[in-house]
Structure formats: structure tokens, C-alpha cells
Amino acid sequence: MKLQALRDVLGTRLVTDGTSLVTHATDLSRAVFTGTPLGIVFAESTADVSAALAWANEHEVPVSVRGAGTGLTGGAVAYDRGLIISLERMTRIVEIDAANRLAIVEAGVINADLTTACTEHGLFFPPDPASSRISTIGGNVATNAGGLRCVAHGVTSDWIAGLTVVLADGRIMRTGARTRKNVVGYDLTSLFVGSEGTLGIVTEAIVRLKPLPEGAPVTFWADFDTVSAAGDAVVSIVNSTAAPEVLELMDAFSVEIIESFNPTGIRVPQGALLVGQTAGAEALAAATQIGELARAAGAVGAGIAETDALIEARRLSNPALNARGLKISCDVGVPVSSLAEMFRGVEALAAAHGIRVSSVAHAGDGNLHCTVESPDTPAGIAAADALIDDITRLALKLDGTITGEHGIGSVKQHEVAWQLDEVTRDVQFAVKHALDPKNILTPGRGI
The missing domain is CATH 3.40.462.40 (FAD-linked oxidase, cap domain/gating helix)
Known part of the structure; x- marks a missing residue:
């Protein structure tokens, strides 16, 4: 298998040796990684992610997706002879549209940094995981994180207006709209929120904002x-x-x-x-x-x-x-x-x-x-x-769920059948196969 074709496109953004292979092969979960990744793509744009996935899909190389590595269920752990795609360099807050209470952000933006940037406009981003100072918007979207303010404002999906997603074959798709109402076609935005990187890689999000409350909490x-x-x-x-x-x-x-x-x-x-x-x-x-x-x-x-x-x-x-x-x-x-x-x-x-x-x-x-x-x-x-x-x-x-916001990843795989019936799982696998027929995106996890 030749990495040179990918290196020709990405240059030094493709790393194949050094300590980065070790530090980016795991997350904060108890999941243990064994093996050696082929390399890490330090993506700096949606185009970088597209090139990496097109190459991985062609060569049927398993891909793990990593933001800040704060996940607790092993969803970002690398695969042996797999490709790691890191979004940690995609940290641009592209736009804050105060008039419409929206922001466009790349996946690597830290949650708390977004709210800090919005404060000068009298706005904030409501989803607030306990790890907000280190976790990324992309990671919050991948697991549909809730956090401390969920009791008042709901979970991440309640605050996502649209996404830019790179599909398994490298195609780039945009979902949702900047409008409050939008019922054109299927709700693909909600499909990708909480999908844990199994259906596509979210590189950018249109997020909704809310006015800061009066006074101090x-x-x-x-x-x-x-x-x-x-x-x-x-x-x-x-x-x-x-x-x-x-x-x-x-x-x-x-x-x-x-x-x-x-x-x-x-x-x-x-x-x-x-x-x-x-x-x-x-x-x-x-x-x-x-x-x-x-x-x-x-x-x-x-x-x-x-x-x-x-x-x-x-x-x-x-x-x-x-x-x-x-x-x-x-x-x-x-x-x-x-x-x-x-x-x-x-x-x-x-x-x-x-x-x-x-x-x-x-x-x-x-x-x-x-x-x-x-x-x-x-x-x-x-x-x-x-x-x-x-x-x-x-x-x-007690009519509950096996995970509220951390996701399934790899450590909860054995529990999925306890909650989801056979028909529900069949439908989920059908969606996965339709979008990722070669099963390269975070295989064996999430569903």
C-alpha cells in the first residue's frame, strides 16, 4: 500500500512516525490500543479530510477520527494499520452572525472558546459539557453531548442548524440551513449528530446561540x-x-x-x-x-x-x-x-x-x-x-438508556443489543452500509 499519493496531496500534514502516533492512538477511556497506525492526517481544512477519506476508501483502510481526545468510550482509539484523522488544527471561528444568533465554526474549536468569542456579542453557546474547556465542538457533535446546562437548554442537537460533512468516499455534503425553519428533505443534520464518526466526518457546524442572561449567575x-x-x-x-x-x-x-x-x-x-x-x-x-x-x-x-x-x-x-x-x-x-x-x-x-x-x-x-x-x-x-x-x-x-452523552464507542458495544431491538439495529446498519459500504469509518463502533 502506497502512502505517497496521499503525501503528495497533504505534504507535512501527513505524519507517519514519531510520538504523535502514540499520543493520538488513544482517548481518555479505558480502551487499550494494540498495533501500529499507518499515519496521522493533521487536517487543516475540509479539503484535507476529503483527500484523506478518498484515499482510505480506495485502499479500504480503517479510519479513526480524533478531536481533543477527551472521549470516554474508546470511540477515537486508532486501528492497527489504520489512518488517524485529527481535526485539532481546524480551530477557526469562521463567522459570528449576531443578528441571527448563529456562528459557523470548524470542528476543532474548543467549546469554551466559542462562548468566550460570543460573549462580546452578548451571546453564548448553551451546550456545556464538564469538559468544555478541553473538548471540541466536533466531539460534542459526534456524541451529542449535553453537559451541565442540559437541564435548561437541552443537548447539542438542539443547537445545531447545519453541518459540513465529509462522506466515506471523500464527497463533501452540507446539511441544514441558517433559517429557523427548514423542512426540505430528510433531517440529515440530526442523523449525523451523535453518529460518533461512523457515517461521515463533521468538519464544520452552523450552531445556534442564545443571549446571555441578565446579571451574574x-x-x-x-x-x-x-x-x-x-x-x-x-x-x-x-x-x-x-x-x-x-x-x-x-x-x-x-x-x-x-x-x-x-x-x-x-x-x-x-x-x-x-x-x-x-x-x-x-x-x-x-x-x-x-x-x-x-x-x-x-x-x-x-x-x-x-x-x-x-x-x-x-x-x-x-x-x-x-x-x-x-x-x-x-x-x-x-x-x-x-x-x-x-x-x-x-x-x-x-x-x-x-x-x-x-x-x-x-x-x-x-x-x-x-x-x-x-x-x-x-x-x-x-x-x-x-x-x-x-x-x-x-x-x-427504569426505562432509561445505556448512555446519555458519552456514546457507545468500543467499550459499550456489548450493551447495544440490551437497548435496541433487532429491527432498529437492522435499520441502523442499513444506513451505515448506504453511506459507508466499505466500512472504513470508525468500524465496529457506535452501533
């Missing part, structure tokens, strides 16, 4: 003796008129780990700590109402925080857990009304397995991130995986 907290009581409080808050902008939960084990990773003086609760923010002209009144609802649900303490340190602590959960060696996790979702029952079930399963579990949740939308403490040995990993499987089955029993 108000951060609130509530302390509970049990995680179950915190879950009850969440149901009460979400069904009230308080409308939090952020509503997050950290169990005692998680708070202990986060505080040891980055000491801020946060008191480790007996059961769980509920934190969040309200925004807008009535932010203080809403935060006060939430405190009252929390106390009525069993909080032993609640109040208004002077800083946003509690929210920052929540954003540090993944780095803190990784630093402690906790990598085996899931991000199940359940209806908010089942949240308390889910927390009780996780506690019972952890006790039955005799393994500690850290539960951090985007509580306002029912998305739980459960991470298992286990030794880094084959037996320890197997035991942790067995507990994660039981937690996932519990979520499904």
Missing part, C-alpha cells in the same frame, strides 16, 4: 445524609417553577476524591452534595426557592455560595477520578422521576458487589456518571465491568 448548594434523599430533591426541584440553569449531584465518595485532588475547603457530606446555578433577573429568588425545596426533601443544610467554586469542583470530577485511577465508568440516563430509585439501586448494587462506586450526575436531566473503584488487574477490571453492567441493566429496567 447565583450558585446554590444543598447537603444530604443520603444520595436517595438528594434524588428526591432533584425530582421536586425539576418539577417546580424554579428553572435552574445547572443542577448537579456529587455523592460523598466523589466529593472526597475531588477535594483531595484540588482542596477548596468543601465539606464532604454524609450522603451527597447537590450544587447548581440559577440565571437571569430572578436568579436569587429562584436559588432561594430551590434551597427551600431541598430542605423540604430532607437536606440537612442548604444555602447560597459566595463563589462558583462548587461548580468548578463539579467540572474537576473526571480529572480527579482519573488521577485516583478510577476509569471504569458508565453514563446511564433515567427519567428524572426515577432518579431517586436509580441512586438507591446503585448503592444496593455497590454493596452487593462489595465495590465502591462514585456517582456524579447531571441530576436535572437524569444522566448519571457512575465510576467504579477497582485495582488495575485483570480480576479487578472484570469485577468492575460486571458491576457497571448491572448498573446499566438497572437503568434500562
